[in-house]
Amino acid sequence: MKNYNNILVINLMHIGDLMLATPVLRTLRANFPQANITLLGDKKLGDLVVHNQWLDECLLIDKKGADNRLMAFIKFIFKIRRKKYDLVINLHRNERASALAAFSGARTIVGYSKPIFSLFFTKVMQNPSVAHHIGRGPFHMFPPFKYVPGWKHQVHAHLEVLQKTVGVEKIDDGGLEMWIDQKDINRSEEIWRESFPSGTKVVAFNIGASWLTKRWLDSSFAQCADELLAKGYGVAFFGGPMDTEIVEKCISLMKYKNSELIKIFTGKLSLGELGAMLKKCALMLTTDSGPMHVGVSQNVPVVTMFGASPVPGFYPYDAKSVLIKAPEKCHPCGMHQCPWEGDRNLACMKNIPVATVMKYVWELLAKYEDMAGNVPREYGAYECRVVDVATGE
Numbered sequence: 001m002k003n004y005n006n007i008l009v010i011n012l013m014h015i016g017d018l019m020l021a022t023p024v025l026r027t028l029r030a031n032f033p034q035a036n037i038t039l040l041g042d043k044k045l046g047d048l049v050v051h052n053q054w055l056d057e058c059l060l061i062d063k064k065g066a067d068n069r070l071m072a073f074i075k076f077i078f079k080i081r082r083k084k085y086d087l088v089i090n091l092h093r094n095e096r097a098s099a100l101a102a103f104s105g106a107r108t109i110v111g112y113s114k115p116i117f118s119l120f121f122t123k124v125m126q127n128p129s130v131a132h133h134i135g136r137g138p139f140h141m142f143p144p145f146k147y148v149p150g151w152k153h154q155v156h157a158h159l160e161v162l163q164k165t166v167g168v169e170k171i172d173d174g175g176l177e178m179w180i181d182q183k184d185i186n187r188s189e190e191i192w193r194e195s196f197p198s199g200t201k202v203v204a205f206n207i208g209a210s211w212l213t214k215r216w217l218d219s220s221f222a223q224c225a226d227e228l229l230a231k232g233y234g235v236a237f238f239g240g241p242m243d244t245e246i247v248e249k250c251i252s253l254m255k256y257k258n259s260e261l262i263k264i265f266t267g268k269l270s271l272g273e274l275g276a277m278l279k280k281c282a283l284m285l286t287t288d289s290g291p292m293h294v295g296v297s298q299n300v301p302v303v304t305m306f307g308a309s310p311v312p313g314f315y316p317y318d319a320k321s322v323l324i325k326a327p328e329k330c331h332p333c334g335m336h337q338c339p340w341e342g343d344r345n346l347a348c349m350k351n352i353p354v355a356t357v358m359k360y361v362w363e364l365l366a367k368y369e370d371m372a373g374n375v376p377r378e379y380g381a382y383e384c385r386v387v388d389v390a391t392g393e
Contacts, residue, residue, distance in 0.1 A: 001167035004032055004087040004108070008080070010040045010101055011091040012063060014210065015271070015290025016314070018048050019297055020154040021091050023173045027162055029054040030172035038083070040100065043067075047271035048294070051179035063096065073099075081105040087166065091158055093127055110165035123165040129154040129313035149332050150313030155382070175382055176317050178297040180279075184272030191273070192280055195236075195263045201369045202234035203361070204278055204295065206286040207250055208243030208266075211336040213308035214288045216349050218246060222253035223354045224285060224361065229256040233365075234263065236281065238274060238291055241267035282369040285361060292316055299375045301364045302384075303357060307348040308333050311386060319381035320368070322360040326351040327390040356389050 007028060011021040018041055028037055036056045039049055043060040050058045059080070061067045067076050077100060090101035090111035098113040102120035109121045118124045129150040152160075155173065162168035196202060205225065209215045225235045237247045247266045251257050269277060274291065278284060279298040286292040286302060288309040293316070295302055302321035310332045315323050325331060328348045330340075338346045368375055 001031070001169060002108075004166075005035050006083065006085045007032065007035050007037045007087045007089070008040060008059075008083070008085040008104065008106070009038070009089045009091065010097050010111075012040070012042050012061065012094070012097045012100075013092050015045060015048065016288075016293040017092070017154070017290075018042070018045055019176045019178065019290070019293035020314075020317070021158055022049070022052065022177045022297070023155050023175065024089070024091065024158045024162060025052055025054040026174050026177065027159060027168060027170070027172045030170050031162075031168050038085075040080070045271065047181075047184070047275075048178055051181055052177065053179060054177075061100075076100070077103050089161065089166070090121075091161070093130075108166075111161050125161050125165060127154075127157055128152040128160075129157040129310075149310035149334060151310075152312060153315065153317065154313055155317055173382070174379065175377065176293055176297040178275050178294065180272050180275050184270065185276045188273050188276035188280065191265075191277065196234050196261070200234045200261065201232075201282045201365070201372065202236050202280065203228050203365075204281040204284040204286070204300070205235060205237045206239050206243075206284065206289055206291040206295075207237070208239040208246055209287040209289045211308060213333065213335055213338050213346065213348070215246075215307070216287055216305045216352060218250040219253050220352070220354050220357070221285070222250050224358060225250075225262070226255045227354075227358055228361075229254075229259045229261055232261075233282075234261040235259075236277070237262075237264045237266050238269070238278070239266045239289075243267065280373050282372040283361060283364050285357070288314060296321065299377050301368045301375065303360050303364060305349065305352050305357065307331065307346070308335055308338075310334065315384045315386065317382045317384070319378065319383055319385070320364070320375070321384040322364065322387060323384050324352055324357060324360065324387045324389060327388055352389055356387070360387065 038057040040059040043062040046060050085106040088101050088104045088106040088109045093112035098117035102117040110123045113124045207221045278295045284295040284300045284302045296316050296318045302316045306325045326348050331348045
């Protein structure tokens with residue numbers, strides 16, 4: 001294995017994708033303890049990584065704002081070149097990230113890349129966690145199509161990049177990790193005291209998702225919330241500003257919609273505050289989403305429902321957690337919109353019963369609710385339990 005002294009890791013993707021890259025940082029530190037290790041990420045997601053103890057520096061690009069102009073982007077490339085990295089690892093296969101890696105000036109450039117930029121890479125790898133649609137003419141995005149879902153978890157795919165392109169021999173996989181600034185911890189303490197009576201066991205709800213095909217029914221979430229409230233649990237709704245409307249709709253469907261134990265934090269928290277608040281929760285009930293992976297990083301037991309998402313690629317990276325899926329022939333499709341109509345529309349989510357979900361909610365609460373905020377982390381235990389509603393296991 002070569003020795004590298006100045007390493008840049010690039011991941012410009014979304015919340016969950018950035019969290020799934022954190023085991024790479026720990027493994028790099030274990031193999032290159034004296035190296036300067038930098039992560040390049042999206043500025044709006046900085047809270048997730050700026051305090052990561054395996055990093056020496058974070059570079060943040062405002063990819064939807066100031067740096068989204070050609071001249072600003074070129075200027076950012078020169079900023080990277082001045083850092084004189086000897087190793088660049090790209091973990092985001094899109095044009096922007098591929099270009100930043102390709103023109104970084106590094107001696108060794110490895111990872112995922114778009115074809116044109118791959119000419120500048122030392123070694124390019126396929127990402128086996130993401131879906132592949134095999135085209136059948138111009139309409140291959142609609143059934144019938146040949147679809148190949150991801151077959152390896154994203155964390156394992158990233159670590160394989162280190163093994164096969166950098167020669168890393170020691171894998172130090174500590175799971176998903178996020179360190180939180182003390183000011184965010186203090187703020188979350190204040191919010192929590194103002195929101196819930198002392199001693200309340202709270203279940204976090206994240207009902208939004210980046211794709212419609214990842215969302216469980218609002219009415220189903222509402223039934224789950226009612227069952228929890230009826231037994232004295234608090235219910236905390238999280239998510240970003242884009243989720244405000246669906247949270248309001250969900251609450252409108254609830255029997256106990258006026259309960260003082262319902263609190264809405266949707267669109268009101270920074271990512272640092274989100275992590276600190278989730279850590280206080282006894283359990284998280286969620287779709288496949290970025291906040292799900294933040295919850296995992298804070299060691300919160302998770303119950304999640306997967307529709308379009310490929311299970312092997314993006315399951316919650318924690319053996320405590322439970323993933324529930326329906327046995328639909330088209331699952332997982334990897335599509336943002338369901339092409340079927342009538343009863344088949346979103347059947348993968350409609351056919352996950354509330355009773356099945358609540359069975360595992362109660363099971364995990366019975367085991368972990370008294371350890372909220374202090375659930376022990378088991379090193380290496382990251383493969384979640386997958387439940388098929390047809391068989392129960």
